[in-house]
Amino acid sequence: MRSWSWWRSGARTTRMTPAPTSTSRSMRSRGGQGARRVHEGAGPAEGRVAEGDRAGPSDPLRLLRDPREAEEHPREEPEGAGGRDRTQLGRALSALFPVVLKLHGEDGILERIKGVYTFGQPRVGDGQLGKFAESILDSPKRRYFRFVYSNDLVPRVPFDDNTWLFKHFGKCLYYDSMYRGQEVHEEPNENYFASEYFIPKHLDATWELARSFGIGHVRGPDYHESLMMRMMRAMGLLIPGLPCHSPQDYNNLTRLGTLMSTAIDNSD
16 A cells, blocks of 8 residues: 655755665664764665765755756646655654754755654654754744554554664654544554554444445545545544555545644644
8 A cells, every 4th residue: 555745845846756764663873972872764865965966957855956857857747735745664764764864964855844744654763863854844934744543553663662672752642533623642552452442443443344335425526535535434444443554534624524624823
């Protein structure tokens, strides 16, 4: 299943080049003394920045470094709110990308990034990395928005415990199965397997399956769910949270949710 994430630049909208990512749970150190431990998936993002100087004239990183080149190479995609990464771990790479830019001294690009939005992002590093990322993205004003829908499994891995040591950073914009949002430090049932959430997870999965048959009639044809999506909802009765990672629900929460516009507006 593909992942979706967005980031905005003050200069122009760019689409990041897909990069292969690692699904390994291991982390590696970055930054020498006081090193931060980062998921191995950071490798492709770091390599992407390191190769920037050898990039072609229309490469997104080169265009961000010099806005005058953006005028000479106008974007080919339609006007939009931001760049989009659709790699398998695109959300994780989007969260790590500003960190890698800072480590490579690309302060000019960082200043031009107006916001990073991730939808269903997994954990990408330890607590030290989180503090470092917050200092980049949420100071002096908030630029990082992490959206989580209901029981989505992916934001709850790798686990936040004494073995795995992964942690999220920044505030979470959490939406339940009714698309009611709230700003929290961490999504409920943060490691997915808490016993007290066993019944609620299955009740949510049952509701989501039933909703899939009626939401198109209630909300309009734009919200109609395909047979494949309904089959995924049915699988959710066995593995709650599995279908919650689809773009369907994240698209719905941005359109039907009750919190998003307020939370983003308050960041200005």
